[in-house]
Amino acid sequence: SQVLPYIIGIQQQLACTFTLLSCEKPDRFAQQGNAIQQLMDTNSIDWQPLLFHTKPPFVAKLYDQYQLKRRALQLHRQKQFAWVHCRSYVAAMVGEEMKQKTDIKLLFDMRGFWVDERVEGGMWNLKNPFYKLAYQYYKHRETKLINIADAIVVLTQRAKTEIETWASWQAQKAPITVIP
Secondary structure, eight states: OOSHHHHHHHHHHHOOOOEEEEEEOHHHHHHHHHHHHHHHHHTTOEEEEEEOOOSSTTHHHHHHHHHHHHHHHHHHHHHOOSEEEEOSHHHHHHHHHHHHHSSOEEEEEEESOHHHHHHHTTSSOTTSHHHHHHHHHHHHHHHHHHHHOSEEEESOHHHHHHHTTSHHHHHHOOOEEEOO
């Protein structure tokens, strides 16, 4: 729902094609999957849905990342994508691997600072060694993604200004677009 208006608009303006690989929550997919598929078909978007997992925490993210990577590489072999637009940190880590293995360009659509939002929202208590390890892992990956991205999307000018101070961004200076 978040990316469809953008994809449909870009596709109409630029006459390009899209393959959308997404992780869908099982209950929403069961309720809305057919309607979404009709919308995709109407707009000639190749939708490749996978199921999203939440349990156990962290392991579920790794499993989803594995599924995404396997399917994305398979689709790239068939279609030879020019760009991969990754709308989350987990997806961007798949995009990172695709960029390393192929000549594909990476658009890291991070929107916000997901890792810090987990801590600030109380979902990850850094006093718990497990969450502290997860925080350190994903912060390291965030730094690397900022460094290798060919373009970045954030939600606010303040986020853009913050990233522009980071050494990881300074090395590459990928263009940053603010989409509120």
